[in-house]
Structures are given as C-alpha cells and as structure tokens.
Amino acid sequence: MSNQNWNIETKCIQAGYTPKNGEPRMIPIIQSTTFKYDSSAEMGKLFDLEASGYFYTRLQNPTNDHVAAKIAALEGGTAAMLTSSGQAASFFSIFNICSAGDHVVSSSTIYGGTFNLFHVTMKKMGIDFTFVDPGCSDEELEAAFRPNTKAVFGETIANPALVVLDIERFAKAAHAHGVPLIIDNTFATPINCRPFEWGADIVIHSTTKYMDGHDCGVGGCIVDSGKFDWMAHADKFPGLCTPDESYHGITYAERFGKEGAYITKATAQLMRDLGSIPAPMNAFLLNLGLESLHVRMPRHCENALKVARFLEGHEKVAWINYPGLESSPYYDLAQKYMPNGTCGVIAFGVKGGRAAAETFMSHLKLAMIATHVADAHTCVLHPASSTHRQLTDEELVAAGVSPDLVRLSVGIENGDDIVADVAQALESI
Numbered sequence: 001m002s003n004q005n006w007n008i009e010t011k012c013i014q015a016g017y018t019p020k021n022g023e024p025r026m027i028p029i030i031q032s033t034t035f036k037y038d039s040s041a042e043m044g045k046l047f048d049l050e051a052s053g054y055f056y057t058r059l060q061n062p063t064n065d066h067v068a069a070k071i072a073a074l075e076g077g078t079a080a081m082l083t084s085s086g087q088a089a090s091f092f093s094i095f096n097i098c099s100a101g102d103h104v105v106s107s108s109t110i111y112g113g114t115f116n117l118f119h120v121t122m123k124k125m126g127i128d129f130t131f132v133d134p135g136c137s138d139e140e141l142e143a144a145f146r147p148n149t150k151a152v153f154g155e156t157i158a159n160p161a162l163v164v165l166d167i168e169r170f171a172k173a174a175h176a177h178g179v180p181l182i183i184d185n186t187f188a189t190p191i192n193c194r195p196f197e198w199g200a201d202i203v204i205h206s207t208t209k210y211m212d213g214h215d216c217g218v219g220g221c222i223v224d225s226g227k228f229d230w231m232a233h234a235d236k237f238p239g240l241c242t243p244d245e246s247y248h249g250i251t252y253a254e255r256f257g258k259e260g261a262y263i264t265k266a267t268a269q270l271m272r273d274l275g276s277i278p279a280p281m282n283a284f285l286l287n288l289g290l291e292s293l294h295v296r297m298p299r300h301c302e303n304a305l306k307v308a309r310f311l312e313g314h315e316k317v318a319w320i321n322y323p324g325l326e327s328s329p330y331y332d333l334a335q336k337y338m339p340n341g342t343c344g345v346i347a348f349g350v351k352g353g354r355a356a357a358e359t360f361m362s363h364l365k366l367a368m369i370a371t372h373v374a375d376a377h378t379c380v381l382h383p384a385s386s387t388h389r390q391l392t393d394e395e396l397v398a399a400g401v402s403p404d405l406v407r408l409s410v411g412i413e414n415g416d417d418i419v420a421d422v423a424q425a426l427e428s429i
C-alpha cells in the first residue's frame with residue numbers, strides 16, 4: 001500500500017498500486033470475469049473469507065481494487081469499494097447498516113437523484129428518512145433523531161444548491177446518538193476537503209464527476225474511515241455485530257475490526273447479492289482522472305471564481321451563490337472546510353426567471369447544455385426542468401433549488417473565454 005506520509009498530489013499518482021520487479025508500470029486492466037485455482041480446497045478458503053484473493057469479478061477485481069485503494073488513500077480511509085455509479089454508492093452506504101424499520105437523518109440539500117432514492121425507493125424498502133435543513137438549529141437537528149436512527153447523511157457542497165455542510169456539527173450530533181455520519185464528497189473531492197478530518201465516518205463519491213473528470217465513465221466509490229466503533233453500538237448494527245448466516249456465521253466487526261468490517265460486509269454481502277461493480281476498463285479510466293485531479297481542481301476553482309466575480313456585478317443577474325465569493329452565505333463554512341477552494345460549480349438566477357434562463361442558456365456557445373456537472377468541459381443545466389423535475393415546488397425549495405436556478409459547471413478551458421461566452425449570452429436576454 002501507499003506511503004501514508006506522502007502529500008495528496010503524490011498519492012494521486014502513486015497510491016493504490018506498486019508494481020513489483022518486471023510488472024506493468026500502469027495499473028493493468030484485468031478484464032476477466034473469473035480466476036483460476038489448482039484445487040477446490042484453495043478456492044473454498046476464499047469463499048469462507050479465510051484467505052484473500054480473487055474468484056469472481058462481481059465480488060472483487062484487482063483493477064477495481066487498486067483504484068479503490070487509491071481513493072481510500074486520498075480520503076485518508078482504511079478501505080474502499082468501487083461501485084458502478086454514484087447512486088449505487090449512496091444506496092449501499094446506507095443499506096449496509098440499515099434494514100426495514102430503520103431510520104436515517106439526512107440533510108435536505110442533497111443531489112436530486114439521492115433525494116428520490118431516499119424519499120421514494122428506499123422508503124418502499126421500509127427505511128424512513130427525516131430531511132433537515134443543514135442550517136437548522138441544534139434543537140431541530142436533535143429532534144430529527146429517533147430510537148431507530150442508524151445514520152446521518154449529507155453532502156460537503158450540495159449539488160446543485162451549493163450549500164456547504166457544517167460537517168463537524170453533524171458529526172457531533174450523529175456520534176451523540178451512536179451512529180455514523182456519511183458524507184457525499186463528490187463536489188469538493190479529497191483535494192479540497194477530507195471529511196474524515198472533521199469527524200465523518202463514511203465518505204461516498206460519484207466518481208462520474210471531478211474524479212473521472214472527462215465525461216468517460218459513470219461510477220461511484222464508498223470509503224470507510226475505519227474509526228466508527230460498531231461493536232460499541234452492537235445493538236444498533238446487528239448486520240455487522242452478529243453472525244452473518246449467509247456467510248458461514250462470520251461476525252464482520254469481530255473478524256475484520258473497525259478498519260475492515262464495513263467494506264468487507266458491503267463487498268461480501270451487497271455486491272454478492274446486488275452486483276453493481278464497474279467494468280475494470282472503467283476503473284482504469286477513472287484512475288487516469290485521479291492522476292490529474294490535484295492539477296485540475298485548482299484550475300476549476302480559479303476559473304469559477306473569475307466567472308462568479310463577473311456574474312456578481314452583472315445587471316442581468318438576479319442572484320448568485322458560489323461558496324468562494326465573500327457574499328455567499330456559505331463563505332465562512334467554505335473557508336473553514338475548504339480553504340484552498342471549493343469546486344467549479346456556480347448557481348445563479350437571471351432577471352426574468354425561467355424564460356430568461358432558457359434564453360441565456362440557448363445562446364451559450366462554449367458552455368454546453370448537458371445533464372452533467374463537474375468535469376473538464378464547461379456545461380450548464382436548468383435543474384428545475386431536468387435533474388430535479390420529479391420534485392414538487394415545496395421539495396425544490398427544501399433542496400435549495402429555486403425555479404430560476406441555473407447551474408453553471410465551470411471547466412478547465414481558458415477562464416477569459418468562459419467569461420466572454422457567459423457575457424455574450426447574457427446580452428441576448
């Protein structure tokens with residue numbers, strides 16, 4: 001594994017894979033569903049989790065594992081698992097410790113897809129969510145917990161509202177109730193924020209965004225800090241703290257400890273049963289993105305700040321939120337958790353509301369209209385008519401998405417070119 005003392009830039013390049021003498025310099029793409037053994041006895045040990053090794057790619061694949069190990073190193077965690085999408089990562093991160101009859105406290109300003117997953121699909125599975133405004137009072141946060149609460153969930157920087165979560169405050173509340181804090185760190189990336197340093201226990205990513213960074217592959221990742229003491233709250237987490245009959249009576253928290261129990265269970269049980277692995281080829285592409293992540297993120301932030309400053313003073317702009325602007329209500333939180341920059345995404349409204357927003361967007365030449373965000377290419381989206389279409393007006397407000405909100409994802413092109421494009425499109429209104 002990687003040298004823990006390396007700076008994050010070095011980890012982006014070197015962590016997760018160390019070739020031995022004569023082995024490939026680059027992480028090899030092991031495009032194989034299965035692995036060969038000399039005897040059934042040897043393979044049996046793998047099935048019993050008595051020996052570690054590969055037998056079937058639905059559970060584990062070496063290419064995927066190298067890339068997961070790199071992301072674990074970047075976040076400062078002890079173990080990680082890749083998933084086929086960010087949605088799968090969100091689902092598994094909760095389902096690994098919750099079942100029917102359980103309850104989760106979640107920030108209300110989360111990605112629209114995550115909100116649907118929690119509020120509609122997981123509700124059908126019998127898991128209830130209480131959504132709280134991330135700016136709520138301590139009393140309101142406290143009141144959201146129930147005896148059957150098993151986790152707290154939030155996003156470092158919410159997509160698309162760009163609300164910055166007070167991670168430390170939410171971690172304290174979660175820990176006071178003996179449950180872990182799960183943070184979606186997609187927008188900040190570990191380059192700008194490492195939630196484990198502020199008390200988070202589990203981090204998830206949609207790697208589809210900055211980590212991949214080039215519109216190549218949909219993917220996700222779950223990372224464990226290895227700090228949450230499941231056994232100290234054994235009554236709440238029977239899946240980790242009592243024998244798994246579907247896995248030869250293994251008790252994950254006993255056998256794999258704090259550092260390994262959560263990800264081992266997610267692999268051995270959820271991946272085995274639900275199977276949401278990325279193709280090894282996609283993991284290879286994700287690794288290419290990770291290698292340049294520390295070079296790209298500062299440029300995204302620099303360009304976004306330039307565009308945000310231009311929009312802030314513009315007569316056709318009704319409002320703007322970019323956590324890197326002093327005028328943002330989240331500036332102080334952003335300075336605390338992300339002193340080197342937040343992300344490349346800006347939320348703003350143009351005067352004239354929805355219709356003016358559409359005119360503006362259709363006149364952009366460099367920025368493309370795309371259901372995407374957080375990658376090298378500048379792109380733009382109107383969430384209320386796309387990603388957040390399923391939400392009622394009330395839910396939109398709770399998610400921090402006003403009907404006129406335009407989400408501009410600033411890429412790593414020349415910053416002046418992006419400003420010029422935005423400027424000419426604003427003139428068209």
Ligand SMILES: *Cc1c(COP(=O)(O)O)cnc(C)c1O
Pocket residue numbers: 085086087088090111113114155159184186187205206207208209218219220
């Ligand atoms: C896109 C996104 C997701 C969902 O990820 P997919 O890879 O699209 O499944 C989850 N959380 C955040 C913050 C996102 O931006």
